[in-house]
Amino acid sequence: MKAYEALAEAFVKEGTSDVFGMMGDANMHWMNALAQRGVRLYEVRHEGSGLGMADGWARTTGQPGVVTTTSGPGVSQLATSMVCASRARTPLVAFCGETAWGDEGATQYLDQRRFAAAIECEFVHLSRPDQAEEAVQRAFYLARTESRPVMLSAPMDIQQGTVEDADEYVPSTALLDRPRLLPDPSRIAAACDIIALSKRVVIIAGRGARRAGVGEQILGLQQRTGALLATTLQAKNWLCDRTEFHVGLSGLFGSKLAMELLQEADCVIGVGASLNSYTTEAGYLYPDAKYIQIDTSPHLVMGNGSVADCYIQADAVTGVTELDRALEQRAVRIEGFHTEEVLHRLTEPLQAPAEYLSELGLIDPREAIRVLDAELPGEIGLVLGSGHQVDFGTMLFQRSREVLSNYGMFGAIGQAPLLAIGQVVANGGKPGFVVEGDASFLMHLPEFETACRYELPLLVVVMNDEGLGAEFHKSAAKGLDPELALIPTPELGQVAVALGGGGATVRTIEELRAALAEYVRAPRPTVIDIRITRSVLSVPYRRLQYGEDV
Amino acid sequence: MISITETIAVPSPPKRVWEVLSSPSDVVSCIGGAELGAAHDDGSFDGTLVVKFGALRVRFAARVTLELTESELEGRLSARGRDGQGATRFSGNATFRVAEGEGPSDSRVTVDGEIQLTGKLASLIESGAGVVVSRMTKEFSAELVQRCAEPAELDTPPTAAPPPTGLLSRLRAWWARLRNVRQEPVGGAAEEGGRS
Numbered sequence: 083m084k085a086y087e088a089l090a091e092a093f094v095k096e097g098t099s100d101v102f103g104m105m106g107d108a109n110m111h112w113m114n115a116l117a118q119r120g121v122r123l124y125e126v127r128h129e130g131s132g133l134g135m136a137d138g139w140a141r142t143t144g145q146p147g148v149v150t151t152t153s154g155p156g157v158s159q160l161a162t163s164m165v166c167a168s169r170a171r172t173p174l175v176a177f178c179g180e181t182a183w184g185d186e187g188a189t190q191y192l193d194q195r196r197f198a199a200a201i202e203c204e205f206v207h208l209s210r211p212d213q214a215e216e217a218v219q220r221a222f223y224l225a226r227t228e229s230r231p232v233m234l235s236a237p238m239d240i241q242q243g244t245v246e247d248a249d250e251y252v253p254s255t256a257l258l259d260r261p262r263l264l265p266d267p268s269r270i271a272a273a274c275d276i277i278a279l280s281k282r283v284v285i286i287a288g289r290g291a292r293r294a295g296v297g298e299q300i301l302g303l304q305q306r307t308g309a310l311l312a313t314t315l316q317a318k319n320w321l322c323d324r325t326e327f328h329v330g331l332s333g334l335f336g337s338k339l340a341m342e343l344l345q346e347a348d349c350v351i352g353v354g355a356s357l358n359s360y361t362t363e364a365g366y367l368y369p370d371a372k373y374i375q376i377d378t379s380p381h382l383v384m385g386n387g388s389v390a391d392c393y394i395q396a397d398a399v400t401g402v403t404e405l406d407r408a409l410e411q412r413a414v415r416i417e418g419f420h421t422e423e424v425l426h427r428l429t430e431p432l433q434a435p436a437e438y439l440s441e442l443g444l445i446d447p448r449e450a451i452r453v454l455d456a457e458l459p460g461e462i463g464l465v466l467g468s469g470h471q472v473d474f475g476t477m478l479f480q481r482s483r484e485v486l487s488n489y490g491m492f493g494a495i496g497q498a499p500l501l502a503i504g505q506v507v508a509n510g511g512k513p514g515f516v517v518e519g520d521a522s523f524l525m526h527l528p529e530f531e532t533a534c535r536y537e538l539p540l541l542v543v544v545m546n547d548e549g550l551g552a553e554f555h556k557s558a559a560k561g562l563d564p565e566l567a568l569i570p571t572p573e574l575g576q577v578a579v580a581l582g583g584g585g586a587t588v589r590t591i592e593e594l595r596a597a598l599a600e601y602v603r604a605p606r607p608t609v610i611d612i613r614i615t616r617s618v619l620s621v622p623y624r625r626l627q628y629g630e631d632v
Numbered sequence: 633m634i635s636i637t638e639t640i641a642v643p644s645p646p647k648r649v650w651e652v653l654s655s656p657s658d659v660v661s662c663i664g665g666a667e668l669g670a671a672h673d674d675g676s677f678d679g680t681l682v683v684k685f686g687a688l689r690v691r692f693a694a695r696v697t698l699e700l701t702e703s704e705l706e707g708r709l710s711a712r713g714r715d716g717q718g719a720t721r722f723s724g725n726a727t728f729r730v731a732e733g734e735g736p737s738d739s740r741v742t743v744d745g746e747i748q749l750t751g752k753l754a755s756l757i758e759s760g761a762g763v764v765v766s767r768m769t770k771e772f773s774a775e776l777v778q779r780c781a782e783p784a785e786l787d788t789p790p791t792a793a794p795p796p797t798g799l800l801s802r803l804r805a806w807w808a809r810l811r812n813v814r815q816e817p818v819g820g821a822a823e824e825g826g827r828s
């Protein structure tokens with residue numbers, strides 16, 4: 083057997099079913115071998131975009147995503163998306179071809195090991211054909227255990243080498259034997275001590291809690307402690323339909339009311355949440371709180387630069403269950419935030435602003451979000467994009483649905499539609515939508531054609547202010563010339579149709595509703611280009627740029 | 633760094649304005665959120681100041697020094713301290729001078745100073761910090777004008793130990809004067825939704 087076949091076989095045994103990327107001399111044999119083994123190949127228009135898709139796929143399935151490139155220039159295209167995946171702690175394997183081993187004069191030669199280090203991924207090199215299986219196993223093992231991207235770099239001549247028919251491949255999963263992490267009883271007791279003395283408890287549920295499916299246990303603990311429930315951005319809207327005492331996001335994107343209430347907390351219980359500086363506003367959101375943190379990680383330093391007052395290393399379900407049981411034994415029950423008054427205050431921010439801005443042919447972005455939330459059923463998952471516009475969706479989407487946010491993961495614009503494509507693939511073709519800025523969407527526009535080619539029912543909602551809205555508004559705040567950040571766009575609805583999908587450019591709410599109805603009736607790759615006004619500044623911008631208490 | 637250059641027109645005679653500006657407790661009363669703490673042997677004070685950045689309330693504690701040159705009607709206020717989390721330090725100083733204004737019963741107060749914030753808060757609040765300082769300065773100016781218009785208080789018995797409210801007021805005053813604030817661009821104001 084050839085080494086590239088052994089490599090392909092090993093990928094299949096690792097569970098690889100979908101591969102994103104672009105073919106070239108140095109990976110085409112491997113791709114052919116994969117196709118022969120029934121793996122679905124997604125040919126993309128740019129390798130970095132393919133990596134973004136593999137990233138979205140992995141964040142959805144929890145399994146390592148796979149992207150592939152040829153040597154040199156194929157690899158260098160990966161840079162931005164790779165750093166982003168790395169910062170997001172996405173398990174991922176990039177199978178990258180390489181010029182013939184040792185031929186540093188080759189046109190496409192690149193020191194891929196050094197490049198990998200610079201773009202923040204692990205590196206596994208295939209230096210001998212007979213190590214093909216070992217290399218794949220190691221790459222996947224690293225991706226899974228370290229939860230980060232790994233570049234598997236394979237010189238084309240080595241791939242052509244012959245491998246003895248090997249024994250049965252042992253996938254990296256066979257090397258993983260994770261024991262359940264049970265909480266240390268003394269830590270549980272210490273946490274009880276803190277809670278028993280508290281009057282205003284806040285529970286913050288993060289991505290880890292959502293993944294662990296610890297919802298019921300959290301709701302039980304919340305009931306007992308009279309806690310407000312808040313989520314991190316990564317768990318946005320989770321459980322919001324299950325408790326009246328849900329304040330939404332903890333952090334800059336939280337409502338004014340949430341910020342006010344959260345600052346009253348005397349105890350914060352973080353579950354599957356790193357309590358990073360975004361979530362806690364570097365600690366300033368919880369000036370008087372003691373922290374209890376339940377997480378699987380061996381070490382965690384919170385966003386305020388400290389460790390929790392009581393850190394409980396445990397899986398979320400066992401940790402919360404044990405804590406609740408211990409509190410019950412001590413007959414702890416706190417009214418806390420669960421009062422009529424708080425309830426009354428909490429129902430207010432859900433109401434729409436009394437008046438939306440109306441400008442001829444332009445829609446108020448806040449109204450656009452409200453209509454999107456109302457018209458798109460909760461089963462349709464959401465990916466949040468970048469730029470100034472993302473603030474509106476991040477704050478205003480209210481419906482309980484799967485939400486994926488890329489905020490804070492390297493801050494590159496344009497990744498969201500790629501993540502969304504990967505997510506639709508991972509979900510077996512279930513419809514999904516992404517809300518993105520015009521510049522961000524246009525950055526990887528060709529990949530909309532990829533979505534069309536594979537008939538992926540992705541809805542791209544472009545919040546189009548015909549410019550770099552973020553820079554436009556920041557320029558104004560800094561006394562620079564905002565006009566420099568304006569860039570006109572063509573009618574993106576028509577562009578989408580030309581690329582093989584559905585599309586509409588909408589300038590009124592009625593047009594928006596009609597376009598959404600068409601998508602919901604028969605989901606297919608679609609772009610809705612919403613022309614929005616630049617006259618509405620987002621709440622986070624008003625806070626950050628103008629210090630407004632909003 | 634946030635610099636402050638402010639000129640406040642006060643419709644009261646310089647003597648009265650000086651009286652207010654050289655009294656820590658008066659100055660404190662012009663600053664919302666400021667409290668004076670203990671006085672130290674070296675003449676410095678402790679003080680606290682709660683500043684609202686957006687919806688976030690941040691409490692600062694500082695050691696404040698006020699040097700007065702009565703003959704010149706000039707004072708120099710310096711303060712250094714940190715916030716309650718210990719995540720942000722600040723230092724600042726301001727020189728103020730009371731001079732005659734348009735008429736004999738008017739004064740002109742000029743304030744020159746700068747504030748240096750280092751630590752987590754600096755990146756949390758971006759350009760907003762300058763705006764907040766400038767807003768506080770405006771509020772202070774308005775309060776100062778009002779305060780000076782009131783008759784000098786006679787009711788504070790000289791022996792009554794002032795509650796922990798004197799020192800900080802100076803600090804406040806200093807903050808409050810941070811006006812016409814020019815804010816240097818904050819490095820790394822990344823270009824995502826809110827910040828990154």
Ligand SMILES: Cc1ncc(C[n+]2csc(CCOP(=O)(O)OP(=O)(O)O)c2C)c(N)n1
Pocket residue numbers: 468469470471472493494495518519520521522523545547549550551552553822823824825
């Ligand atoms: C790769 C990359 N290039 C440039 C930037 C700087 N940047 C941040 S937001 C933004 C504007 C994005 O515009 P758009 O997608 O239209 O959204 P808007 O801000 O208008 O809502 C830019 C250029 C960035 N963050 N990442």
